[in-house]
Amino acid sequence: MKKSIISSSTLLIFCFSATSGFCDNVKGEKLDGKKEFEKHCAVCHPNGGNIINAQKPLARESLKANGVKNAKDIIGKMRKPGPGMTKFDVKTISNKEAKAIAEYILKTFN
Ligand code: HEC
Missing domain, CATH: 1.10.760.10 (Cytochrome c-like domain)
Structure with missing residues (x-):
């Protein structure tokens, strides 16, 4: 459980800093x-x-x-x-x- 919390926040940080479209859906961008x-x-x-x-x-x-x-x-x-x-x-x-x-x-x- 703890492990999955850590990896999802890591992904979130990655998504906020990523410039590619990779995380568009995570960010809910238009x-x-x-x-x-x-x-x-x-x-x-x-x-x-x-x-x-x-x-x-x-x-x-x-x-x-x-x-x-x-x-x-x-x-x-x-x-x-x-x-x-x-x-x-x-x-x-x-x-x-x-x-x-x-x-x-x-x-x-x-
Ligand atoms: C690897 C290079 C390359 C990429 C990447 C590329 N194109 Fe092209 N595109 C060409 C070439 C070369 C032609 C001319 C093909 C032909 O002779 O019909 C062309 C032709 C076109 C045409 C038709 C132009 C005409 O007057 O007939 C359109 C529309 C077009 N591209 C849109 C796009 C779009 C939208 C993208 C991205 C999603 C894209 N292309 C990505 C090389 C590329």
Whole structure:
């Protein structure tokens, strides 16, 4: 009993100091599309660009030209990406998280 009290407070301290999304549920934080984008996508898409394929940035007009018109289409790219992009399944990014990221992209990059 005593042992489990110690380990749960250790976890709590870890969670308050952690910067990763690992403890989001423990902290009861709201989903943050910007934070999720920075965690999963910004390596290749810094500021909505594309370091691997410069022809495919995340700017609205460019997305539209490639048939990516809304949040659903962006989520589709996460689940089934084109060449050079990491695949993100529901275990890595839940549908809710994916939607928050898609909405962040649509409202941020023009
Ligand atoms: C390893 C690098 C990498 C990561 C990480 C990455 N992408 Fe991509 N992304 C790419 C590449 C390369 C393409 C172009 C693929 C193609 O030719 O269709 C792309 C294309 C896209 C497109 C379609 C752009 C278009 O005009 O067709 C969207 C939307 C997109 N990425 C969103 C995301 C999101 C959201 C994330 C994070 C969840 C992410 N990407 C993470 C490399 C990456």
